[in-house]
Amino acid sequence: MSTEPLATFESSVADLGVELVRTTAGEFESTLAPRLDAPAVGTPLPFEGVALPAAVETDPTVADLEAAATGVTAAGYGIADYGSVVIQGGPDGEEPVSLYADEHVAVLAASDLLPDMDATFDRLAEDVRSGAGQAVIATGPSATADMGALVKGAHGPMDVTVVLLEDR
Amino acid sequence: MSVDDRRRKAERIRRLLDTEGDSVHENTRVFNEGRYESTAALEDYEELKDEARAIKEDAIERLPELLDRVTEAVEADGGSVYLADDADDANRYIEEVVDGRSVVKSKSMTSEEIEVNDALEAGGADVWETDLAEFVLQVADEAPSHIVAPAIHKSREEIADLFNEVFEPDEPLETAEELTRFAREYLGERILDAEVGMTGANFVTADTGTLALVTSEGNARKCVQATDTHVAVAGVEKVIPNVEDLRPFVELIGRSGTGQDLTSYLSLFTPPGDSPTFGDGAGAGSDDERPLESGDDREFHLVLIDNGRMAMREDDDLRETLYCIRCSACANSCANFQHVGGHAFGGETYSGGIATGWEAGVHGEESAAEFNDLCTGCSRCVNQCPVKIDIPWINTVVRDRINRGAEGDFDFLVEGLTPDAEPGGLDPQKRLFGNFDTLARLGSTFAPLSNWVARTDPARSLMERTLGVDARRELPAFERESLVEWFEDRGARVAPDEARRTAALYPDAYTNYVRTERGKAAVRVLEALDVRVEVPAAGESGRAPLSQGMVATARSNAEAVYEALSPVVAAGHDVVVIEPSDLAMFRREYDRLLPEDEHAALREDSYEVMEYVHGLLANGADADALAAGDGERIAYHSHCQQRTLGLEPHTVSVLEERGFDVATSDVECCGMAGSFGYKSEYYDLSVDVGESLVDQFTTDDTADRAVVASGTSCLEQLDALLSRRPAHPVRLLDAR
Numbered sequence: 001m002s003t004e005p006l007a008t009f010e011s012s013v014a015d016l017g018v019e020l021v022r023t024t025a026g027e028f029e030s031t032l033a034p035r036l037d038a039p040a041v042g043t044p045l046p047f048e049g050v051a052l053p054a055a056v057e058t059d060p061t062v063a064d065l066e067a068a069a070t071g072v073t074a075a076g077y078g079i080a081d082y083g084s085v086v087i088q089g090g091p092d093g094e095e096p097v098s099l100y101a102d103e104h105v106a107v108l109a110a111s112d113l114l115p116d117m118d119a120t121f122d123r124l125a126e127d128v129r130s131g132a133g134q135a136v137i138a139t140g141p142s143a144t145a146d147m148g149a150l151v152k153g154a155h156g157p158m159d160v161t162v163v164l165l166e167d168r
Numbered sequence: 169m170s171v172d173d174r175r176r177k178a179e180r181i182r183r184l185l186d187t188e189g190d191s192v193h194e195n196t197r198v199f200n201e202g203r204y205e206s207t208a209a210l211e212d213y214e215e216l217k218d219e220a221r222a223i224k225e226d227a228i229e230r231l232p233e234l235l236d237r238v239t240e241a242v243e244a245d246g247g248s249v250y251l252a253d254d255a256d257d258a259n260r261y262i263e264e265v266v267d268g269r270s271v272v273k274s275k276s277m278t279s280e281e282i283e284v285n286d287a288l289e290a291g292g293a294d295v296w297e298t299d300l301a302e303f304v305l306q307v308a309d310e311a312p313s314h315i316v317a318p319a320i321h322k323s324r325e326e327i328a329d330l331f332n333e334v335f336e337p338d339e340p341l342e343t344a345e346e347l348t349r350f351a352r353e354y355l356g357e358r359i360l361d362a363e364v365g366m367t368g369a370n371f372v373t374a375d376t377g378t379l380a381l382v383t384s385e386g387n388a389r390k391c392v393q394a395t396d397t398h399v400a401v402a403g404v405e406k407v408i409p410n411v412e413d414l415r416p417f418v419e420l421i422g423r424s425g426t427g428q429d430l431t432s433y434l435s436l437f438t439p440p441g442d443s444p445t446f447g448d449g450a451g452a453g454s455d456d457e458r459p460l461e462s463g464d465d466r467e468f469h470l471v472l473i474d475n476g477r478m479a480m481r482e483d484d485d486l487r488e489t490l491y492c493i494r495c496s497a498c499a500n501s502c503a504n505f506q507h508v509g510g511h512a513f514g515g516e517t518y519s520g521g522i523a524t525g526w527e528a529g530v531h532g533e534e535s536a537a538e539f540n541d542l543c544t545g546c547s548r549c550v551n552q553c554p555v556k557i558d559i560p561w562i563n564t565v566v567r568d569r570i571n572r573g574a575e576g577d578f579d580f581l582v583e584g585l586t587p588d589a590e591p592g593g594l595d596p597q598k599r600l601f602g603n604f605d606t607l608a609r610l611g612s613t614f615a616p617l618s619n620w621v622a623r624t625d626p627a628r629s630l631m632e633r634t635l636g637v638d639a640r641r642e643l644p645a646f647e648r649e650s651l652v653e654w655f656e657d658r659g660a661r662v663a664p665d666e667a668r669r670t671a672a673l674y675p676d677a678y679t680n681y682v683r684t685e686r687g688k689a690a691v692r693v694l695e696a697l698d699v700r701v702e703v704p705a706a707g708e709s710g711r712a713p714l715s716q717g718m719v720a721t722a723r724s725n726a727e728a729v730y731e732a733l734s735p736v737v738a739a740g741h742d743v744v745v746i747e748p749s750d751l752a753m754f755r756r757e758y759d760r761l762l763p764e765d766e767h768a769a770l771r772e773d774s775y776e777v778m779e780y781v782h783g784l785l786a787n788g789a790d791a792d793a794l795a796a797g798d799g800e801r802i803a804y805h806s807h808c809q810q811r812t813l814g815l816e817p818h819t820v821s822v823l824e825e826r827g828f829d830v831a832t833s834d835v836e837c838c839g840m841a842g843s844f845g846y847k848s849e850y851y852d853l854s855v856d857v858g859e860s861l862v863d864q865f866t867t868d869d870t871a872d873r874a875v876v877a878s879g880t881s882c883l884e885q886l887d888a889l890l891s892r893r894p895a896h897p898v899r900l901l902d903a904r
Contacts, residue, residue, distance in 0.1 A: 060460070061460070062360065062458050062459075082430050089441065090443065091444065091462070093443065093460060094443070095389065095443040096444065099389055099393065117418060121414060121418075124411060128436065132438070133441030133443075135435075136433050136434065136435045136436070137418070137433070138432065138433055139432055139433075142385055143384050143432055144300050144301075144384060145426075146299070146300035146317065146348075147300060147324060147351070148325075148327060148347070150344075154384065154387070155352055155355070155386035156432070157386075
């Protein structure tokens with residue numbers, strides 16, 4: 001992939017207050033471990049040679065979800081123009097894991113970084129037609145201005161980190 | 169409207185200005201500025217709007233077919249689709265599905281429209297609004313004041329007081345963070361307990377049965393994920409053909425609404441989905457060591473609601489309303505809405521400019537009649553609507569229908585004696601302002617006597633009681649000699665063979681009978697630039713009756729204007745217009761009133777006077793023939809309709825070229841808006857809106873500047889609210 005979408009993505013996520021961590025499959029665990037606030041929950045990652053640290057609970061109870069400080073999931077793809085990640089919810093629980101923890105850590109393969117909304121909807125449409133029941137374009141943390149001022153962290157996470165696997 | 173009705177309406181507006189106005193103003197200002205900023209960053213903004221519009225036009229055209237397709241798609245995935253005729257029908261179905269179980273809801277205006285909460289609660293179900301603003305309103309037992317941010321009328325302090333009183337937390341809640349955290353936890357428990365999740369849908373795609381939900385808080389996601397029964401409620405107009413069609417809407421909706429490039433979450437649900445659920449809520453409240461349950465048995469019901477929409481689809485004037493994506497741009501860009509909010513500027517469910525279309529279509533004209541007059545036709549919403557709905561036109565048409573439906577005090581025999589083409593039941597206030605041309609002609613004929621009489625206390629008191637003309641407003645003083653008469657005596661001063669161009673200066677009713685000085689200045693300025701000027705006796709453009717919803721009268725005025733100006737246009741001459749609201753008639757509204765070729769002729773050959781001067785200077789006319797500014801400091805307020813036509817920069821550019829130092833306002837409207845500020849029921853609102861403009865012209869930088877404005881209404885409002893006497897910009901260029 002060209003460097004241009006990555007540069008755009010970097011500046012887009014920075015505008016959203018989302019931290020971008022660049023790493024490789026080999027360095028993934030050592031990069032992630034110090035960033036995991038406990039307790040952490042997660043869903044299995046589909047990237048070759050990449051696994052979650054043992055401390056991450058992948059079969060959480062409702063109480064685990066409620067108590068989680070960190071939730072780690074894969075992101076199906078990223079959108080450079082907007083700094084968004086697309087979370088594909090499935091039986092492993094990507095939807096609740098990315099939603100209940102205080103911080104959501106989204107793991108994104110560099111090859112899945114798309115330049116813009118056109119490219120995103122081409123992919124989304126393809127996914128929907130091949131049976132993907134749920135996709136969320138998530139852009140920054142959950143937020144509300146309903147209580148008289150902007151607050152990050154409404155019903156969803158208050159922080160988002162994107163871990164980019166540069167060799168995937 | 170009776171004098172008592174006017175008084176009651178004025179009191180209600182005054183109360184809302186006092187209690188809710190500040191919060192509404194502060195919040196809509198943020199949304200409005202955010203929208204300008206966010207859409208400016210979009211390179212293909214206009215193309216996206218065209219694309220979005222085309223998708224909606226096509227979808228509404230093919231709606232019956234798309235409803236069949238979406239039904240097939242949802243049923244193929246194991247879900248159910250119910251097409252509900254009306255609110256009762258929808259509620260009956262939803263009640264059966266819910267069957268007394270507890271419900272958590274995300275924000276949905278359509279669910280407000282059918283009042284499903286009341287129906288479910290009557291059936292014994294617990295229903296919790298989980299959107300934080302909707303939750304505030306549920307606790308406060310109040311109605312939404314804005315279609316996107318429903319508690320926009322409440323300040324943080326008011327919400328804190330409410331929560332502290334109702335929930336009695338150990339530590340009183342104070343900050344927005346504390347209030348948010350409290351509500352999240354409180355509602356988090358309700359979500360764990362719930363068995364049914366109810367959402368709306370911003371869009372539904374017919375090809376795949378996918379729901380698109382545009383949200384920020386994450387509550388809609390939780391409502392769907394946690395429960396194993398999902399009920400989605402949407403108007404039939406939300407169906408669009410394909411998943412790919414979502415793209416322009418996704419890029420436009422957040423920007424157009426709250427000014428966010430994207431909201432935090434855009435969920436695409438293609439139910440039933442297979443995310444694990446929290447099951448049936450058993451064990452909730454304990455330590456909750458229960459595992460997540462498989463999502464394989466999720467149940468999904470899509471309830472698509474007609475409730476008047478299919479009839480709107482058949483209605484040539486209301487159909488456009490169905491293109492609305494409920495973004496709220498029309499509310500946020502509306503000066504009246506910014507000041508008074510949706511509790512005044514709204515009907516049973518919907519609020520803001522487009523609400524007139526929705527309310528007339530789903531609840532009936534009586535609901536629209538409550539607030540329809542708050543649309544002054546200023547047109548500021550027109551360029552803001554992401555699907556390019558002509559919102560002022562919808563307001564005008566519905567006003568016309570309300571006028572025609574009204575039971576009048578007048579016998580039908582009197583109808584033949586009225587000066588217009590309107591029904592006997594028309595409110596005399598509307599008839600007065602709609603026939604301003606007749607009034608001005610008479611006023612001029614009998615001036616100055618007419619001015620003296622009109623200013624007497626008994627006359628003003630009578631006018632207020634019978635016509636609702638507020639006695640606190642100064643009335644326009646009519647000139648004995650009209651501009652047309654003045655010009656007839658004087659004659660043209662540039663010979664045809666020496667003329668750079670030939671132009672007809674359109675004598676709008678105000679310039680012709682009231683503010684003749686700006687007409688004379690315009691003649692001299694154009695002549696100084698070697699333009700041969702004529703001032704034909706063309707009548708009122710139709711703006712005055714149109715603003716009162718008197719469409720038939722507006723049309724007959726438009727036809728007369730065209731007849732008067734067609735020789736000018738046929739000769740290849742230009743039409744120059746001083747009053748921006750009349751130019752906007754020629755450019756925009758005549759599309760609805762005249763045959764296409766006649767409208768096109770006027771649209772192509774008409775110019776706002778300063779736009780015309782700008783063009784003359786750009787084409788070699790000698791700027792030095794105009795008065796020089798020599799650094800004079802000016803505060804310039806452009807006119808709402810002029811800005812919608814993109815013509816503010818021309819005035820600024822000409823003034824700067826002549827050496828004036830120009831500061832500009834950026835309020836959406838002066839608040840006067842033709843007759844609006846004269847109406848006793850709206851006087852306070854008009855002044856409140858005007859004060860925002862006054863604030864901009866009384867800063868350290870602007871307080872000493874000479875005030876200049878392009879519109880008659882703006883000049884009157886500024887004249888009333890400032891001690892500096894404002895003038896039309898063309899007068900600054902008049903070397904005499």
